[in-house]
Amino acid sequence: MNVLVCWKWVALDDDDRWAGVSAADEAALEVALTLAGEHGDDSFVTVATVGPPPADATLRDAMARGARRAVRVDSPRDLRSEAVATALAPLTVGYTWVLCGDYSLDRGSGSVPALIAAHRDIAQALGLVDVRGDGDGRLRALRRLDGGRREELSVTSPAVVSVEGSVARLRRASLTAELAARTAAIELVDGPAGPRETPIEAGPYRPRARVLPAPSGSDALTRIRALMSSGAAVTHGENVTLDPPEAAFRIVQALRDWGYVSPLLEGTPTA
Amino acid sequence: MADFDVVVVGAGPAGACAATVLARKGRSVLLLERGPFPGSKNMYGGVVYPRMLDQLHPEWWDDVPYQRWITRRSTMMLTDSQAISVDFRTAAWGRPPYNGMTAYRPDFDHWLARKAERDGAELLCATTATGLLRDGDRVVGVRTDRPDGDATAEVVIACDGVNSFLAKEAGLFGTVDASNYTLGVKETLAMPKEVIDERFAVRGREGVDIEILGGTSGVGGGGFVYTNLDTLGVGVVLKVPALAAQSVRPEAIIAALKAHPAIAPLVDGGELVEYSAHLIPEAGLSMIPTLATHGMVVAGDAASLCLAAGIWLEGVNFAIASGMYAGEAVDEALQARDVSVQGLAGYERRLASTFVLRDHRKLRRVPALMLSDRVQNEYPQLAANVVERMFRVDNPAPKPGLRRIVKEERRRAGIRLRHLARDAWAGVRGFG
Amino acid sequence: MLAVIPVRDGELPAGALETIAECAGRVVLVGDRLDGVDLIADLVGATDVRAIELGTYAPGSWAASLGALVDDEPIIVLPASPDGRDLAPRLAYVLDRPLVANAVSITPERATVPRRGGLELHVLAVVTPVVATLQPGVRGFELAASGATHQTVAVDRREAPDPTVVAVHPPDVTTIDLTEAGRIAAGGAGLDSAARFEQLARVAAALGGAMGATRVITDRAWVGHERQIGTTGVVVSPELYLAFGISGAVQHTSGLGDPRHVISVNTDPHCPMMQMSDLAVVSDANAVLDELELLLGAIADG
Numbered sequence A: 001m002n003v004l005v006c007w008k009w010v011a012l013d014d015d016d017r018w019a020g021v022s023a024a025d026e027a028a029l030e031v032a033l034t035l036a037g038e039h040g041d042d043s044f045v046t047v048a049t050v051g052p053p054p055a056d057a058t059l060r061d062a063m064a065r066g067a068r069r070a071v072r073v074d075s076p077r078d079l080r081s082e083a084v085a086t087a088l089a090p091l092t093v094g095y096t097w098v099l100c101g102d103y104s105l106d107r108g109s110g111s112v113p114a115l116i117a118a119h120r121d122i123a124q125a126l127g128l129v130d131v132r133g134d135g136d137g138r139l140r141a142l143r144r145l146d147g148g149r150r151e152e153l154s155v156t157s158p159a160v161v162s163v164e165g166s167v168a169r170l171r172r173a174s175l176t177a178e179l180a181a182r183t184a185a186i187e188l189v190d191g192p193a194g195p196r197e198t199p200i201e202a203g204p205y206r207p208r209a210r211v212l213p214a215p216s217g218s219d220a221l222t223r224i225r226a227l228m229s230s231g232a233a234v235t236h237g238e239n240v241t242l243d244p245p246e247a248a249f250r251i252v253q254a255l256r257d258w259g260y261v262s263p264l265l266e267g268t269p270t271a
Numbered sequence B: 001m002a003d004f005d006v007v008v009v010g011a012g013p014a015g016a017c018a019a020t021v022l023a024r025k026g027r028s029v030l031l032l033e034r035g036p037f038p039g040s041k042n043m044y045g046g047v048v049y050p051r052m053l054d055q056l057h058p059e060w061w062d063d064v065p066y067q068r069w070i071t072r073r074s075t076m077m078l079t080d081s082q083a084i085s086v087d088f089r090t091a092a093w094g095r096p097p098y099n100g101m102t103a104y105r106p107d108f109d110h111w112l113a114r115k116a117e118r119d120g121a122e123l124l125c126a127t128t129a130t131g132l133l134r135d136g137d138r139v140v141g142v143r144t145d146r147p148d149g150d151a152t153a154e155v156v157i158a159c160d161g162v163n164s165f166l167a168k169e170a171g172l173f174g175t176v177d178a179s180n181y182t183l184g185v186k187e188t189l190a191m192p193k194e195v196i197d198e199r200f201a202v203r204g205r206e207g208v209d210i211e212i213l214g215g216t217s218g219v220g221g222g223g224f225v226y227t228n229l230d231t232l233g234v235g236v237v238l239k240v241p242a243l244a245a246q247s248v249r250p251e252a253i254i255a256a257l258k259a260h261p262a263i264a265p266l267v268d269g270g271e272l273v274e275y276s277a278h279l280i281p282e283a284g285l286s287m288i289p290t291l292a293t294h295g296m297v298v299a300g301d302a303a304s305l306c307l308a309a310g311i312w313l314e315g316v317n318f319a320i321a322s323g324m325y326a327g328e329a330v331d332e333a334l335q336a337r338d339v340s341v342q343g344l345a346g347y348e349r350r351l352a353s354t355f356v357l358r359d360h361r362k363l364r365r366v367p368a369l370m371l372s373d374r375v376q377n378e379y380p381q382l383a384a385n386v387v388e389r390m391f392r393v394d395n396p397a398p399k400p401g402l403r404r405i406v407k408e409e410r411r412r413a414g415i416r417l418r419h420l421a422r423d424a425w426a427g428v429r430g431f432g
Numbered sequence C: 001m002l003a004v005i006p007v008r009d010g011e012l013p014a015g016a017l018e019t020i021a022e023c024a025g026r027v028v029l030v031g032d033r034l035d036g037v038d039l040i041a042d043l044v045g046a047t048d049v050r051a052i053e054l055g056t057y058a059p060g061s062w063a064a065s066l067g068a069l070v071d072d073e074p075i076i077v078l079p080a081s082p083d084g085r086d087l088a089p090r091l092a093y094v095l096d097r098p099l100v101a102n103a104v105s106i107t108p109e110r111a112t113v114p115r116r117g118g119l120e121l122h123v124l125a126v127v128t129p130v131v132a133t134l135q136p137g138v139r140g141f142e143l144a145a146s147g148a149t150h151q152t153v154a155v156d157r158r159e160a161p162d163p164t165v166v167a168v169h170p171p172d173v174t175t176i177d178l179t180e181a182g183r184i185a186a187g188g189a190g191l192d193s194a195a196r197f198e199q200l201a202r203v204a205a206a207l208g209g210a211m212g213a214t215r216v217i218t219d220r221a222w223v224g225h226e227r228q229i230g231t232t233g234v235v236v237s238p239e240l241y242l243a244f245g246i247s248g249a250v251q252h253t254s255g256l257g258d259p260r261h262v263i264s265v266n267t268d269p270h271c272p273m274m275q276m277s278d279l280a281v282v283s284d285a286n287a288v289l290d291e292l293e294l295l296l297g298a299i300a301d302g
C-alpha cells in the first residue's frame, strides 16, 4: 500500500527564506506516513511537486520526515492549476491513495486535487477534517459541509484525498534523517512550461462593495434599523493608535457607547 | 568517532564566522540554528561595524545585504525639553572599505551563514540544542530537540547568544545578576526613503546613527535612532532593575522618546512595522564568563562579548571576531589533538591580544559610569541648562561668564563638585 | 453566464443567491429534494430556473451527468461552498475548460481572485468558455421580484467512482454557540500562544459572547477546527465582532455576516480587517487582551 503526497512549494518572491508548504500539505504527509506505517515495511510514501529547482529543498524536507521517494516535475512556479494537475496525474498511477492539502499557500483554491481525480477518473474526498484507515483497506473520512455539518464518507482506493491543516501535526525529522536527506536523490521529470497564470492587475485585498437587500419591514423604524445594521457598506470607522491600556479602555468605552456593556455598572471607566 | 569535528550552536554572526573558519580548514562542521533560517529570530536591524569581515570575506561589500552606509554619527544628550548634540559626518565612510552600515539581521545573518554553508559547513535550521553531551568532565556534543537528536563532536562552540544556556550548563557563568543586563527594545518604523533622506540630511545610500543619552523617562539607559533604506530603527536600552522598580512599560518609554521635541520631527508619521525586545549583557568585562572548558568554547553574546557602554552599542563585530578566533583556536587544538582547556587556550590568548578583550578592558568602568544616575539624568540636565544659558540672549542683561553659569547650574541641579570631578576622572580613564 | 447550484437535501449552499445574482438570474439547480427550492431563486430576480434531480451529492457522477446539458454555456459559475468547490473542477474537466476558482467577482471579461492566502487580489482575463467559482459572502444580492420560468429537466445519472456517504452529521454542539452568538471575539496569527485563546474565550464570555479563530490558528491546533470562522469554517452572524490580530483575508471576513459593530486590534493599520472596522485600534493585541481582561474583570466585580 503506497501513498503519493502532493506538496506545493510556495516562495515569496525569489527568497528561499520565506518558502514552504501549507499547513494542509504538511498534514497530508503526516496522514500518508501514518497510513503507510500501519501497513508494514513494504508500504512507502512518495512526495511529488510541480515546480522549479528551489522546490527540491521542500522535497528533501519531506524525505527527512519519512517519504521514501521524491519526484519533481520541472516547471515554472506560476503554472495554472489545470496544467499542474495534468502533470501530476500520470505520477499517481499505481498508488493506493493520493494525498493532497486542502489548499496551497498562495492560490489556495483546492482545485488541483479535484482536477487530478477528474483526470484519473477516480474518486475524490476533499477538504477532510478527519481521516483514518477503516482496517478493511478503505478510508473513513469526515468532510466539512456548509453550516457546520459534516459528511461521513467511506472511500475506496484509488482515490484523491485532501485534508485540512488541523487534521494532523507533521512529525519532525530526526537529526540523522535530516542530514541524510541532503544528499538523497530526487527524481526529475520534464514538465510543462505553461500555461502560466499571468494577472493583468494585482493589488492588496480590498473588500468588494456589497449589494444589499432593500430594507424590508412593516414600519419606518424597522426599515431604518435594517438599513443601519447592515454594516456591509464599508463603514468608515475610527482609526487610533494607542498604548495597550488606553486601547483596552477605548474599546470598553465603545462597547458601552454601543450598549454592549452596561453603563450602569459600578466601576465602569468614564472618559 | 564523533559525528563531527565541531558542532557550532547558533547561526548568528559568531556561529557563522566560527563555522566558516573551521570549514575552510577542512573540518566537518555542524552549524545548528533554532530559527527557521539564520537571523529569523534576531533583533531586527542595527549598525554593523564590518572591519573584521575584511579578513574573512574580502570585498564583502560587493554582496552584503546592507541598508545604508553610516556617514553621519550624532551623540545626543536629552533632558525633558532640551537637547545637545555632537554631530560628525564624513564622506570617507561612504566609500570602501566603509566604517559601518545599517542592516537587517534576517538579511545579514542569513548572508553570513550561507557563506559558511558554501565553504562546507552543514547548516541545520529549526533545530534547538537542548543540552550538552558529556564524557566525564569533557563536553562531547550536544543534544537537540529532534528525535534521535544527539550530535557528537570533538569540540562544541557555543554561540547561542545572550544568556547562553549552554555556557550556563557547562558551568562557565558565575551567578548571574539581573542588574548586569539591560533590555533592548526597538521599533521599526516605515517611512518613504525621500522623507528619511530629507529629515536626516543624507542622500543615496548614506545613513545616520544617533546615539542618545537620557530621554528614557528617568529609567537608566540610552536610546538610538538609525536610518535604514525606508525604515527607521528607534529604540531604547534600559537597565533591567530600574525598569522593574519603576514598573513602566518599555513601549511607553519608546513612545516618550519618540515624542521628545528633538526626536519627534525625525520620526513623526513613521508607521510601526515591527516591535522587538532582547536582553543585552551590558555590564562589560565583569560579566564575561570563563571562555572554555574541556571540549567547548563560548563566543559572541554567549560570552557576553558585547560592548554596550552608553553611546557605544557594538556586538556584531565582537561576535564576528570572537567567532573567528574561536574557529582558529579550535582548529589548532584539533591539530594538536588536545581539546582540553589547555589545548583550547589559544582562544583566550587571541581575544586578549585583540580589540575583543582590549576594548572591554579599556571601557570596563564605563558601563557603571554611563548607567549612574548622575550621567543618566543629572549631567544631561546640567549640560543642557548651561548651553541653553550660554546661547540665550538676555538683553539688556550682559552675557554671563561660563564659569558662573556652570556654578549656578551645578548648584541648582544639586550636583556635588566632588562627584563631578570623580566622574570626569572615571570618564577620562574609561574612554581615554 | 449560468449559475450551477449544487443542492443537498433541499438546502441551498452558502453563496447560492449571490451566484445567481452574479449570473443575472440564469440558474441550474442540481441535487435532491429540489421542490420549492427553485422558488427561492426567484427572490433574487431569477429569470430562468432549471431544476435537475440527481440524488445525493456525488461530484464525479454529477459532473459526468451534467456535462452535456451545460456545454454551450460560455461562463458557468458555482458558489465556492464546500460542494461547489468540490464539483466545479470536475465539471471543468468534463467540459475541457479552464477553471477560475474562488473569484470575488466575475464578468465576461475579468475575474478577480484572491492570492497569497487572501491578502492580495489579482485580476485575470477571462477566456471563455470557462468554469468559475464565486467566493460566498463577498458580493451580497438585492431582493427583486421576478417572473422566472421554471422548468424541471430530467437527466440520466451517470455513474462514476465516488465515495460512499455513510452519514451526514448535524452541526457539532460546539459550533452552535458560535453560529448563534450575538457577540464574537476572535483571534488570529497576531496572538502569540494557545494560552491567549483561553484568555480570549474568557474575554468573550465576559462580554456574553463566544470565541472564534482564523484558519491559521485552527491549523496550529491552538483551538479546535470547529472554532474556525470563515468560508471553510463556520459562517457566523454576530451583531458585535472583535478581531484581535486578524488580517481580514477574504475567506475569513466572508464568513462574518454583517456585524453591526466591528472592533479590530492590529499592528497594521492598513490591513483589510482594520479597514472594515468601526473602531480600529493600532496596538499589540496580546497586551490589549491582558488589559481588557483586567478592565472587564474590574467592571464585573464592580
Ligand SMILES: Cc1cc2nc3c(=O)[nH]c(=O)nc-3n(C[C@H](O)[C@H](O)[C@H](O)COP(=O)(O)OP(=O)(O)OC[C@H]3O[C@@H](n4cnc5c(N)ncnc54)[C@H](O)[C@@H]3O)c2cc1C
Pocket: B009, B010, B011, B012, B013, B014, B015, B032, B033, B034, B035, B038, B039, B041, B042, B043, B045, B046, B047, B048, B049, B127, B128, B129, B130, B159, B160, B161, B162, B165, B184, B185, B186, B235, B278, B279, B280, B299, B300, B301, B302, B305, B306, B313, B314, B315, B316, B317, B319
Ligand atoms: C536593541 C539592540 C540593539 C543592538 N544594536 C547593535 C548595533 O547597533 N550594533 C551591533 O554591532 N550590535 C548591536 N547589538 C548587539 C548584537 O545584536 C549582538 O551582540 C550580536 O547579535 C551577537 O551575535 P551572536 O552571534 O553572539 O549572537 P546572536 O546574534 O544572538 O545569535 C545567536 C543565535 O543562536 C541561536 N540560538 C540560541 N540558542 C540556541 C539553541 N539552544 N540552539 C540553536 N540555536 C540557538 C539564535 O536563534 C541566534 O540565531 C544590539 C543588541 C540589541 C538587543
Ligand SMILES: Cc1cc2nc3c(=O)[nH]c(=O)nc-3n(C[C@H](O)[C@H](O)[C@H](O)COP(=O)(O)OP(=O)(O)OC[C@H]3O[C@@H](n4cnc5c(N)ncnc54)[C@H](O)[C@@H]3O)c2cc1C
Pocket: A103, A107, A108, A109, A110, C102, C117, C118, C119, C187, C188, C189, C190, C191, C213, C214, C215, C216, C217, C228, C229, C230, C231, C232, C233, C234, C244, C245, C246, C247, C248, C249, C250, C251, C252, C255, C265, C266, C267, C268, C271, C283, C284, C285, C286
Ligand atoms: C480556500 C480557502 C479557504 C479558507 N478558509 C478560511 C476560513 O474559513 N477561515 C479563515 O479564517 N481563513 C480561511 N482561509 C485562510 C485565509 O486566506 C487567511 O490565510 C487567514 O484568514 C489569515 O488568518 P490571520 O488573519 O489569523 O493571519 P494573518 O493573515 O497572518 O494575519 C495576522 C494579522 O495579525 C497582525 N498582527 C501581528 N502581530 C500582531 C500583534 N502583536 N498585535 C496585533 N496584531 C498583530 C498582522 O498585522 C496581521 O494583520 C482560507 C484560505 C483559502 C485559500
Ligand SMILES: Nc1ncnc2c1ncn2[C@@H]1O[C@H](COP(=O)(O)O)[C@@H](O)[C@H]1O
Pocket: A006, A007, A008, A009, A022, A024, A025, A028, A048, A049, A050, A051, A081, A084, A088, A099, A100, A101, A102, A103, A104, A107, A108, A109, A110, A111, A112, A113
Ligand atoms: N504545483 C504543485 N505541485 C504539487 N502539488 C500541488 C501543486 N499545486 C497544488 N498541489 C496540491 O493541491 C493542493 C491544493 O492546491 P490548490 O489547488 O493550489 O489550492 C495542495 O495542497 C497540494 O497538495
